[in-house]
Amino acid sequence: MRKDVLIIGGGATGAGIARDLALRGVDCLLLEMGDYCHGASGGNHGLLHSGARYVVKDPSSASECAAENVILKRIAPFCIEDTGGLFVSLPEDDAAFADIFVGSCRSAGVPVNELTPKEALASEPGLSPRLVRCLMLNDGSVDPFSLVQANVDDARAAGASIINHCAVTGMTVEDGKVSRVEVRDRRVLHTTISPEVVVNAAGAWVSEIAQMAGCNISMGLDQGSMLVLDGRHCCHVINRLRPPSNGDISVPNHTSTILGTTSRPASSPEDTTVLREDVDLLVRETSAMLPSLRDRRIIRTYGGVRPLLGGGGREASRSFAIFNDEGAENLISVAGGKLTTYRLMAEKVTDRVCGMLGASSKCRTHLESLGRPVGGKGGSISLTRLERKYGRKASSIDTSDPRVVCSCEQVLRSEVIAVMKAGDALTLADVMRRTRAGMGYCQGFDCALSVLEVMMEEKGIEPLPSLMEFLQERGRGLEQVTGDQLRQEMLRQYVLRGVYGLEGKE
């Protein structure tokens, strides 16, 4: 297969690059080893940064975030909730930090506005009455799955080829250039691709991919844990007004609230394991800001691995860099960055690629819309919900069929059918991710069979391996749950082992 540009990695950055290249008329192919958002693009708390979080230590990242925040709210309003963010300090926090913070926001161009404690409690009644200062910023809540899918769909519409469940397994370097790339897809078909330029946007796997071409990229891999609480327990993104630390953030997202994060060195890109102590810490720290969080039901835990430039940890820069090694001059690697800055990263990489190919057209990704704003006023609730998940594609869903396959998230049967028609949802997990089926109390245990039954009708798949793969993935998120959700988990285990006889296979 010949393509001008091969992009490796279907996270936000890779999908953004594919869209950017396609809009500039460059022939490109994107390969993703899992499903889109397989790495850190899926393993984050869905926070659209105002930039403020990094404003003191890392002002250049903060300015990048602030500019991209405005652009993303303009081009992808359907998957962003413009909640605003509150930064809250408590009596035990360093009082001097708040002043430094406000000064840094002003000099980095991050809009900030101070509320009195009374105003803060009026706009966010769940906040701790102990709060000392409260600043309002432009943080928002973003659905990364919808955002990346919209980039994928838009790139495809502009001519890009995008294939998920297809991994790069090796590269051949000849005369200082990558000449052949070996790939293997889910059905274990091998093939080779000979592109002009290879873009390595593999996130946490960027070093591994570069290594295939004999190039070294030093990355800090850093694990962060997050909790999903049932229900929305704040109206704004709530941040702690202190130097970035563990358990600082609470983000309302769809029907849930996401608490984050922690930071520890990760041993590999797959090292996402959430520890018991992470759960305790996140509940303790976030409930200092929002006391009611202490008693809420944790329906799931998950982790992600941040690919950070240079070292790891809280001190590492959240900025990004583009690498181009002499050993393989047509291989461009991009590393670091944030979900909020994915478009900017994609733009800079695409500029470089276009330079190498001698293409000259300009970036348009900050101008062209990915989907119109969700019609809040007067629109039906179901349509609003569908638009939030599917953007432009929402109108293709048959809302006249009232049958629901997932009662927690009220997912329609016709959503599953629409998602299957797109062709890139190969597994049960893929369908569940796109529709949000299984994101509620039962974690897909109840609705997985209904979704699978619809999938069997649309396309022949082997049900048992797909079911096992999905249940295994959900099971990982249930390892640290307690209380009511543990009871739910026990029922799940009882049914899996006792009724379905899947013991030991899971």
Place this chain on the structure above:
Amino acid sequence: MSRALVIGDGAAGTFSSWLLSKRGWEVTLAGRGTPCASMSAGCLRAAPRECRPEVLEFLHHEKMPWATGVRVGVSRIGTSYRCWMSPKHSTWTDGEAPESMAVVGLEGHPSLPARVASAVLKQRGIRAEPIVLSSSVPSDVPLASSFHNDEAWEVLAEELEDSSAEAVLLPAIVPLQDYDRLDRLERRCGKRILEAITPLSSPGQRLTDIMLSKAREAGVTIWDGRKVTALEVHGNRVGEATVLGGREARNIAVDAVVIATGGPVVDGLNLKERAIEDPFGRFQVVGDGDPLKGGYAVSNGRLISSDGRVMANAAGAGDCLRSVGREYGSGLTQAFEGAYLAVRALEVA
């Protein structure tokens, strides 16, 4: 007549109350009344020799409509389900598997996903074809609600006429008091009729349901949705129980108590490292001495309080007796055994 209070309407509590009633006690059964609230709703997997002959004789004498022996059935996802006792239409005798099956599902209802189950059955070497019938039953309403009249069953029988399969796998649609409908359908179609095993219609759950109706027939007063919140203990006897139901709490005098409230986490579930003693809220014994918490001790079927007194008129049955190394699926056998011992202990007392 002596008054007995049985706490817990899982398999052990239900069987205890039925046995006690048959032996002349005036029995009240208090429980949450929710299906699958208990782990015992699972299955009877253990070999016959582990079940006491007296228990089997009792069940036989009371004409339970069940088949025993090594039995094999089909779960709603098409995997095989092995057990030792089941309703006769849930399983076949090991080694007598049908070669072909028509799998009946109702479109949009999750009870039996026919396409999924057929695909899994095919992989197991059973020729299976899905028959998906149209349905207007909402997905959260049990199918039995639309199979309560002859007309619905006649439509089903007609649908099955064209199938050449040797057996038919149905979702769980028959109410237990109507179980002979399946016999009639079998005769009408000339095909073996089987019910898929689902979480809410597992052989263990159905066994418990049948026992509950037998207990009711035998005169047991069933208080479902009630919670026993306290037992008044004097010396080594329980005298009164506080029962909470709706908005009112009342005290009732009892001559004997069976505690069958469920208990420790099953070892096979591998949840131990989560440091969970017992996720099902425990009930406490109040009085002089420390409260008892999950994992009761017994001596000859009678409960031992945490300070070492053997309670004269309280017995424990089923999973509230901590058992180490218990296999998954042996819960019902233990429930029968525990209930039998508890009843005997109370009679001796």
